[in-house]
């Protein structure tokens with residue numbers, strides 16, 4: 001979608017003469033808009049659920065909230081992964097109240113209906129009184145969420161059945177997930193210690209903030225000071241990289257800032273034992289993937305946003321972040337940290353050090369992000385001002401919906417592409433094709 | 445007076461002395477006298493906040509799990525440097541805090557070390573009130589008549605799996 005004319009909707013104000021791209025604050029501040037986007041976007045899109053390493057064994061289960069629903073994830077006796085609504089088929093009590101565990105049979109505490117981990121109802125206990133045909137159509141089995149799919153061991157759910165597949169939805173962004181798998185020949189695993197915290201702000205602010213190169217220096221000056229301290233005189237390469245629109249609202253940010261990567265970029269503060277291990281890791285990468293790809297995996301920081309609710313960071317460590325939108329002005333943010341399977345304990349240690357010093361509610365950076373999100377939300381509640389600006393780097397002809405690449409990582413194409421997709425779904429705004437037609441006509 | 449004191453079991457004397465130390469520690473935090481607070485630490489000291497909801501919060505190591513805070517002395521020093529800058533936005537303007545310690549139990553002591561636990565309720569006031577509650581594990585080392593902190597481990601007690609307070613931006 002290359003812009004050739006001005007556009008105005010409930011949510012967007014695009015003015016090519018002034019180079020303006022603005023977003024209505026009602027998208028953050030209006031409870032009715034939040035309800036509408038739940039129906040049109042959130043309950044019809046692919047949302048991150050969890051990683052295969054969290055339920056590796058037969059009869060593992062975990063309970064996890066996605067949007068308003070509590071989802072029961074199980075690995076059944078056939079080792080298939082299932083996602084059910086965590087509610088009993090009898091009269092609706094929560095089936096599992098523990099957050100995770102391993103059980104061959106799941107028994108409802110209320111009247112003891114008991115299910116297998118594949119969701120099938122095994123028994124209603126010893127009581128009689130039921131017609132024997134009552135559930136020969138399996139009407140009382142646990143109800144699965146309409147769609148469950150995975151990419152490289154990362155599982156996603158969709159609460160609607162009639163949507164594009166996960167791979168279609170991810171499109172080019174799927175390759176950004178695939179790249180994570182190149183980190184380790186033995187796979188990735190979630191490290192224990194899920195970080196979950198509430199923020200009194202709209203979830204879309206988190207999508208914007210996580211991909212925002214512009215805020216880095218002003219918001220995180222005190223973190224950057226710390227980073228400089230920990231580099232202990234080591235030269236930091238210049239901040240090269242780019243931001244790119246990946247289609248379907250997804251976007252990516254890539255940079256070569258030296259932040260210290262357990263795979264495989266050493267930091268002086270990690271000490272000499274880690275240095276040797278990191279060098280070995282680098283050799284392993286280059287041996288497995290070739291010089292160029294090995295260097296890329298070792299040194300490239302990447303952050304990508306999977307529209308509408310998931311962010312994946314591949315920097316000091318691999319982190320998956322998703323949000324539970326609670327209200328227009330409230331979310332719960334979740335961060336899972338990943339490491340390589342069978343990683344050397346020393347590498348695991350530096351991985352954790354890097355992750356917790358920067359990110360997370362007790363880190364040197366995330367708390368300041370939380371502050372910025374909360375004061376932004378407060379700002380919208382004041383009212384009186386209609387638009388937010390995300391024009392940085394915008395120009396007529398920008399292919400906002402798909403493919404535009406900007407070499408300045410502090411520009412804002414990654415946000416514009418999110419909002420163009422948002423606007424398209426919410427408003428039946430200009431679709432990719434429709435806009436192309438208009439451009440073509442203008443060219444003629 | 446000293447005769448009375450001598451009649452008290454050693455355990456209680458230790459408790460009174462560590463309580464005195466803990467109250468001073470808490471007061472420095474509430475007053476944002478962070479350099480003085482840091483001076484209470486042994487140079488090998490650590491300050492940790494364990495992950496919410498982890499099974500073994502008293503024993504788990506920050507080398508294997510993703511802590512909320514896992515500071516060795518150097519990072520703790522840097523945390524204090526950061527928290528005293530206006531660019532630590534989350535604490536600028538500074539929140540008003542009150543750290544309250546209760547139920548102090550001395551678990552182990554000898555001539556050099558004291559290990560104790562206490563409950564805490566800490567309130568942070570900034571655009572509303574947030575409350576943190578849980579258990580602190582202190583490992584103190586004797587330093588003359590006083591103590592140095594070898595380890596302070598904060599274990600949050602929560603029924604929800606998420607940190608409803610949003611951040612742990614000030615020192616708990």
Ligand code: FES
Pocket residue numbers: 088089090091092093108109110111112113
């Ligand atoms: S509600 Fe579950 S058995 Fe009755």
Ligand SMILES: [Fe+2]
Pocket residue numbers: 209215219220365369
């Ligand atoms: Fe940030």
